[in-house]
Amino acid sequence: MTQDLRLAIAAELSRSRSRTALLTGAVDDDDLTRQHSPLMSPLVWDLAHVANQEELWLVRDVGGRDPVRGDIDELYDAFKHARRDRPALPLLNPAEARAYTAQVRDKVLDVLDRVRFDPAERLLDGGFAFGMIVQHEQQHAETMLATHQLRTGPPVLTASPAPAAETAMKDEILIEAGRFVMGTDTEPWALDNERPAHTVDVPAFWIDAAPVTNGDYLAFMDAGGYDDPRWWSERGWAHRQNANLQAPLHWIRDHNGWLRDRFGRIDTVRHDEPVVHVCYFEAEAYAAWAGKRLPTEPEWEKAARFDPATGRSRRYPWGDDPPGPRHANLGQRHLGPASAGAYPDGASPQGVHQLIGDVWEWTSSGFHPYPGFAAFPYREYSEVFFGGDYRVLRGGSFGTDPAACRGTFRNWDHPIRRQIFSGFRCARDAA
Template sequence: MTEQLREHVARQLERSRARSTQLTDAVDEHDLVRQHSKLMSPLVWDLAHIGNQEELWLVRDVGGREPVRQDIDEYYDAFKFSRSKRPELPLLGPKETRQYVGDVRGKVFDVLEKVPLEGRRLVENAFAFGMIVQHEQQHDETMLATHQLRVGDPVLQAPPPPAGNAVLTTEVLVPAGSFEMGTSTEPWALDNERPAHPVHVKAFHIDTAPVTNAEYAEFIAAGGYDREEFWSAEGWMHRLHSKLRAPRFWQREGSGWARTVFGVTEALVPNEPVVHVCFFEAEAYAKWAGKRLPTEAEWEKAARHDPATGRSRRYPWGDEDPTPQHANLGQRHLRPAPVGAYPAGVSPLGVHQLIGDVWEWTASDFHGYPGFEVFPYPEYSKVFFGSDYKVLRGGSFGTDEAAVRSTFRNWDYPIRRQIFAGFRCARDAF
């Protein structure tokens, strides 16, 4: 069993690195080192940071080996320098970075082959390796977002997602009752997903699918960006200050809308989930529609609760890992799939596309669960707890299957729009 686990870890590490390589080899050295947006790091920083985290946790901590490049630790510490300041640092160049991450990975495979995967919580079930796999995939999604912000000729290609299918109902009723939220058993779950705990949720309705481009365009046409009554006080101030008029990357084209997708400007696809909206935009749309955003607990109950058995599933479709038939994940397609494209991924209650396509804003602030315990370091989750951050759920087309579960929690500032975020609405059951 241990050897099978080692082989699984090796495959996951190789998959992650192949994606990192694709994202960084797609551009020339100038694009690797330049900052495409103040919101993002240079791509070369992300790649070296991936290697540095891998060195810190797997080479030095788990493996007990000598440092590879201790002299660069401070430059790749995500908390020491903000993204806007990173281009000013003495960063490794592209060639040095590739050599560094390659050297680290060679040592990691040696550690993986020799270290006992028992006797210490950090290595039980290869947790530290899984944490690093997820970390790399999370940065790969960040680098994908940088590619979306990049100006220039298109460099990424992928086939289109499957066609959509008719969804028979616009919303479903989620009955009142308790369900098990979070997990205490998922081997690579991160600390903010733990522990499993019962949560009682009142009956509510939730949209069968994420809000689409066509639906969001109706909000714009109805004057949604000009009507203060739909916005929270904070949201309205942000709308005015940032001059928001439409989702990011949208532009007028005649009487309709176009959207720029990784360097290609095209007519809006009406039945694709809207993407690149901030929390405040999602909140305003929901109020305009006579609804609201779901809480995090409501979202998870809709995604996991099986009313026939009363248990919480790993995923909406069951306990098996995602396949291309279940969800739009892993940069397989460079856009959200149209509504109804994944009937195999529907939840027991009939909710579509809860995993993949777009991260979904929820109404909840980011906090630890009852019984939360920091593991293995507070900077992963705990330092972000509070009302500054809103929780997003479900992953996007740019999220890898290793870095998303029905218990997985993402969080960001409510003003952020460069992330692959959309939303669905909910309402109370009367």
């Protein structure tokens, strides 16, 4: 069993590094060191940062080895330098960053060969520390993918088209009132904010069977939704005016309608795809216009995990099996959301579709700890963000890797953010 775990971890480490290599190798050194948006780090910073975290946790902490590059820890500490300031730092150049990542990985694989997965040590139980680093690298891969979306120049990334719809969709699904278990105590690589499992009583509600599509959102735009303060919260309307929001990010108006720029390729906006690159305030305004609201985080998770037939919470909407190509649009397999109804095998028991993958879904909930929360293995992953000006997003996007996405996984961001692969679905009270 221990050897199986070693092999599984080695495979996940290799798979994550291959994706990092793809995203950093697709551009030249000038693009790697350039800051494509003040919201994002230069790609070369992300490259060395994932290696530095790997060194800190796996080489030094788990392995007890001497530092590989103890002199650069501060440069790659995400809490010490804001993204906008990172290009001015004396960062490793692309060649140095690649050499550093390779040197760290060699030492990590040696640690992996020798480590004992002691259940009495939380950092090693089930290979948690390795799983944390795999997820960290995959999270930065999604961040780097978002940076690619913001860069200018000819397209450099390719992928097969996302699948078309396979099934007709209902508009809404009723989720009956009742208690369910939210969070987890059993997922071996679950992060601290997903824990502990706890029972939540949720009143009955309706939830959209699929994420809001571009066609749905265009109806809101055509009805003057961006110009009518009735649909916007006070903060949302102020942001809409200050930022001059008129359409989702990366949409382009021409004489025939709306186009979108996706990783350097200009194409017509597809009406059947989930809308992406909208901020929380835009999602909130659409929901108000539609006579609905955004789901709370417990509502979203109950719709995604609760099985009425067994009364238990699943790992994923379709069951406990890991995500496959028939279940969800994950892992940068495609470079955009799939059509609504494209993954019938991934639906929940009650018939809610595409809760995992395609687009991160805004909820109305702020980011707070669960009852009994305990920071592990460090406060800066979750605890320092609790109670801030954040909204929780759930479900992952087409750029989220399966290793960093499950029914309990929680993401969070400021309500003005649009560079992330964010969309939403609506809900309403059953009454």
